[in-house]
Amino acid sequence: MMKVFICPDCGWMRVVSRRKQVECFKCGQWQMTLSKIDFVKYTEMSEQERKDYADGWLYIHNRKSNRIHINRS
Numbered sequence: 001m002m003k004v005f006i007c008p009d010c011g012w013m014r015v016v017s018r019r020k021q022v023e024c025f026k027c028g029q030w031q032m033t034l035s036k037i038d039f040v041k042y043t044e045m046s047e048q049e050r051k052d053y054a055d056g057w058l059y060i061h062n063r064k065s066n067r068i069h070i071n072r073s
């Protein structure tokens with residue numbers, strides 16, 4: 001069973017099978033988070049869709065800590 005993990009720090013996504021501990025090769029975060037996207041859906045997504053998903057995911061998961069600031073024009 002393939003699972004899609006996402007890095008809580010940089011949003012990099014990775015497909016992993018049968019592993020509990022998944023490290024991010026982009027930023028060194030030692031434990032990535034299991035995303036809610038299933039593997040089939042992930043393979044059908046374009047690069048842009050994956051980026052959009054990662055951006056949205058990071059926004060949702062970081063908004064409590066106030067690390068993301070939104071500029072309103």
Ligand SMILES: [Zn+2]
Pocket residue numbers: 007008009010011012024025026027028029
């Ligand atoms: Zn990362």
